[in-house]
Amino acid sequence: PLDSVAGELPQRGGAPAEYLGAAVVAGGRMRGVLSGSEMELISFVMGKMEEIPFSIDGHYCRLRQHGKPSLHAALENGVCTLSLSASADAYPTGGQPVDAQAAQQKLAAAVRAVLAKLCALGADPVGFEGRAVRGAASLAEWNENNWEAAYRAANLEVNISVIAADAL
Secondary structure (H helix, E strand, O other): OOOOOOOOOOOOOOOOOOOOOEEEEEOOEEEEEEOHHHHHHHHHHOOOOOEEEEEEOOEEEEEEEOOOOEEEEEEEOOEEEEEEEEEEEEEEOOOOOOOHHHHHHHHHHHHHHHHHHHHHHOOOOOOHHHHHHOOOOOHHHHHHOOHHHHHHOOEEEEEEEEEEOOOO
16 A cells, blocks of 8 residues: 555545655645555655665565664756665565575665656755755856756665565
């Protein structure tokens, strides 16, 4: 169900409203939606959730942040580069050992995909703009680089390290 958005859930409860995922709002307008798992990933990389469940080829583990994620944004000559670095410990569930390399690859790909989606929508809930503006020497330089267009076409660098850990 976490890969669904409200209105597309496979089951219906007794309540008329469904809540799963999030609306993506930018500039006072709804631009799109995130599924429950996409929202978990964004909350994880923003440091708002320290631990999330994560599936690798049908096997679940629990990912726990190891330190705070690092964000960087550079805007130069109208070209935007967004960087995210993070590390996580992967705890097994159900007795299966965790394939740390597979978890690392899948997590990095999933984070890159949700960040690309947010960029395409022109929404920045992670806060890259606040980091990019620090690199501008003046308001004129900032305006000249056209953040909104550059952000939508941003180059993404996602570096995530996952270490297999013993069960909690």
